[in-house]
Amino acid sequence: MTEEYRFDAYRRPDGSVGLRNDLLILSLSGLTTPIARRVASALPQAKVITVPYTGGIIGEDAVLRRRMLSGFATHPNVGAVLVISCNPIEGNLYRDVVEASGRPAAKLVLDDYGHDGLRLTDAAIRAGARLLRELSAMRRSPAALSDLCIGVECGRSDTSSGVASNPLVGRIADAVVAGGGRVMGGETMEWFGAEHLLEKRAATPAVAERLREAVDRRMQRAEAAGIDLIGSNPGPANIAMGLSTLEEKSLGAVMKTGTSPVYGVLQHGEAPAGPGLWLMDQPFYSTESLSGFVAAGAHMVLFTTGPGNSFVSLLAPTVKLSANAVACRELTEQIDFDASGILTGEMTFDDASKALLQHMMGVASGTSTFGEILGEGDETISRNGETL
Amino acid sequence: MAGEPEYAGFMLHTDDDIALALVPLEAGALVRIVTPDGPRELEVKEDIPLYHKFATRDLAEGTAVIKGGEAIGVTSAPVGCGMHLHIQNLKSMRYGVS
Numbered sequence: 001m002t003e004e005y006r007f008d009a010y011r012r013p014d015g016s017v018g019l020r021n022d023l024l025i026l027s028l029s030g031l032t033t034p035i036a037r038r039v040a041s042a043l044p045q046a047k048v049i050t051v052p053y054t055g056g057i058i059g060e061d062a063v064l065r066r067r068m069l070s071g072f073a074t075h076p077n078v079g080a081v082l083v084i085s086c087n088p089i090e091g092n093l094y095r096d097v098v099e100a101s102g103r104p105a106a107k108l109v110l111d112d113y114g115h116d117g118l119r120l121t122d123a124a125i126r127a128g129a130r131l132l133r134e135l136s137a138m139r140r141s142p143a144a145l146s147d148l149c150i151g152v153e154c155g156r157s158d159t160s161s162g163v164a165s166n167p168l169v170g171r172i173a174d175a176v177v178a179g180g181g182r183v184m185g186g187e188t189m190e191w192f193g194a195e196h197l198l199e200k201r202a203a204t205p206a207v208a209e210r211l212r213e214a215v216d217r218r219m220q221r222a223e224a225a226g227i228d229l230i231g232s233n234p235g236p237a238n239i240a241m242g243l244s245t246l247e248e249k250s251l252g253a254v255m256k257t258g259t260s261p262v263y264g265v266l267q268h269g270e271a272p273a274g275p276g277l278w279l280m281d282q283p284f285y286s287t288e289s290l291s292g293f294v295a296a297g298a299h300m301v302l303f304t305t306g307p308g309n310s311f312v313s314l315l316a317p318t319v320k321l322s323a324n325a326v327a328c329r330e331l332t333e334q335i336d337f338d339a340s341g342i343l344t345g346e347m348t349f350d351d352a353s354k355a356l357l358q359h360m361m362g363v364a365s366g367t368s369t370f371g372e373i374l375g376e377g378d379e380t381i382s383r384n385g386e387t388l
Numbered sequence: 389m390a391g392e393p394e395y396a397g398f399m400l401h402t403d404d405d406i407a408l409a410l411v412p413l414e415a416g417a418l419v420r421i422v423t424p425d426g427p428r429e430l431e432v433k434e435d436i437p438l439y440h441k442f443a444t445r446d447l448a449e450g451t452a453v454i455k456g457g458e459a460i461g462v463t464s465a466p467v468g469c470g471m472h473l474h475i476q477n478l479k480s481m482r483y484g485v486s
Contacts, residue, residue: 159408159439163400163456193482197458242408242440244473245480248460255456343410345395345422 005179005357007364008140009147012076013102017147019299019317019364020077021135022047023128028069028094029054029086032110035117036084039124045132046082047314049379054086056388067269068381069094071295074101075315076149079138080131082124086110104134140365145179146275148364151293151301151316152185152256155286158306159242162252164323164342165304171353172302172360173258173277182272184298185257186280186289188214192229193250198279203261210265214281241306256304268382269295283382286311290318291379300364302356310334312371314379317363320371321356336369397421397430399444400456406473407444409436433470441473453478 009017025048027036033050040048049072057065073081073094081098083105085091091109098105106127113120152169154161173183191198192215202208222229234243243249260277268282269292282292290301290313301318303309308331312318321337322328328338337359341347347355363369371377397407397419407421413436421428421444436442441455447467452459465477 163398163408167400167456193480196482239475242437242474244441244475244478245461247458247480247482248455251456251458251460343395343398343408343422345427349424 005145005175005361007143007148007361008366009143009364010079010138011141012079014074016076016297017143017299018076018079019366020315021079021138022077022315023080023082023132023135024049024072024075024078024315025082025084025124025128026069026073026094027051027084028090029084029110031086032084032117032120035110035121035124038117038121039082039084039128042121042125043128043132046128047377049314051381053381053383053387054090058388059385061384064268064384065381067267068291068295070097071269071271071297072315072379073098074103075294076297076299077315077317078103079135080104081106082128082131083107084109084120084124088112104131106131143364145176145181147181148176148179148300149182149184149272149296149298150176150360151290151296151298151313152183153187153286153289153293153301153318154190154253154256154304155309155311156305156307157252158324159252160323160340160343161304161306162243162248162255165321165339166252166255168321168323168339168342168349168352168356169256169302169304170258171349172356173256174260175353175357177258177260177275177277180275182275182297183257183260183277184266184272184280184293184296185254185277186282186292187253187284188218188281189229189284190250190253191215191279192219193233193246194254197251197254198257198262201260201262203263207262207264210281211262211279214265256302266296268292271296287378287380288382290316291381294379300360302360305335308334310371310374310376312369312377314377317369318371318377319356319360319363319369333370333374336363336371395420395422395427397442399423399428401454404455404457405444405447405451405453406441406455406460409438409440409442412436412438413442431470433468434472436472441478443467443469443471443473445469447473452481 023046027050095107199208263276272278323339325340
């Protein structure tokens with residue numbers, strides 16, 4: 001069924017395809033955050049990512065920051081980058097990362113403007129305008145599921161998520177894998193309680209081992225912090241919504257990943273090495289989780305919710321879907337795909353899968369999601385330790 | 389489908405031990421349930437809140453309860469067909485949570 005699903009995308013010099021052709025304003029320093037926002041306000045077509053952390057980031061945080069920033073800077077949906085930095089070392093580093101991917105870049109460093117943010121603003125708006133015009137000359141060409149990389153996410157779930165929208169997303173994950181594409185699942189804490197199901201799907205014993213280790217490591221961190229994850233899962237809100245046990249909650253969440261073998265466990269923000277299903281060991285909170293998928297190259301996110309959740313990725317168009325009929329009726333400018341018909345018998349899972357894949361091909365080819373139209377997106381870099 | 393009763397229950401797999409209430413159900417209601425193999429009907433024996441679970445067969449104490457083809461816990465008391473299945477009679481199997 002996968003060969004009929006095609007879309008139109010921008011071909012990048014590095015071989016990837018882009019569903020969007022964004023100018024990214026990438027601010028590398030907390031000092032330049034307000035300047036980057038000012039530049040972005042003058043260039044409304046551009047997207048802006050700012051990071052509050054720069055100096056004194058060490059160890060695994062420094063490694064993660066570099067992986068995430070490089071991933072954002074060369075994201076397939078990004079066509080060009082305006083790098084804004086307080087110092088030339090980082091400014092040159094990320095300009096070089098962008099240029100090595102074959103994309104146009106402009107670099108603006110506060111040191112070069114005598115730390116006059118207004119002069120830098122003027123130069124950045126002009127450079128950004130030139131990049132936007134260059135981007136506007138690019139055209140889309142046909143692409144297939146094998147070009148596509150998606151992330152699967154849930155946020156503010158309810159019982160309808162576990163039995164309808166997550167299994168639906170699982171079917172899409174299977175279809176993308178069958179079509180030769182890449183799928184990423186994450187939110188490690190949601191594997192807790194369903195490890196036995198995921199381990200059965202591990203492509204190798206080493207992958208099963210890494211899945212177990214990933215859950216155990218976070219369990220130990222929680223325990224060290226005095227948090228009783230076993231006794232507090234499901235939480236009172238989950239219980240009120242009808243979820244009875246940890247297994248039930250976890251099973252509902254991992255259904256998003258479908259039934260394909262798990263090829264490997266990725267670090268947060270690490271790109272999959274090839275096609276198939278991959279699981280990312282990462283924070284569960286949506287803002288962090290989505291950014292991990294994005295830095296790893298996810299073109300698009302399928303994001304299930306029960307009663308609603310407005311947040312989306314900034315760089316990856318995020319298709320928000322719910323099977324909660326009330327949410328679909330009330331949140332008419334948030335829910336991109338209404339899956340409530342699965343529960344009412346109006347749609348089978350097969351019908352819904354075909355309709356959702358068609359919807360995704362539209363979004364891939366340029367149809368806007370509500371999250372894009374309303375500007376609900378952001379990207380963030382997670383932290384593990386303390387700044388020096 | 390004019391004239392047909394609306395579905396008020398949902399089963400993910402036909403062989404599951406539980407169905408979900410798609411609307412709040414009152415004790416004694418005859419519920420029409422969506423399943424992958426077509427509709428079935430059963431009477432709920434207790435009030436079931438929206439999206440909560442009810443048993444689709446009689447379950448003895450200590451039975452692994454199957455939802456979506458996978459065990460989601462074990463019954464801590466006998467649960468009759470049509471009864472509310474939740475934290476009062478369904479417990480985690482994985483971590484010995486009481």
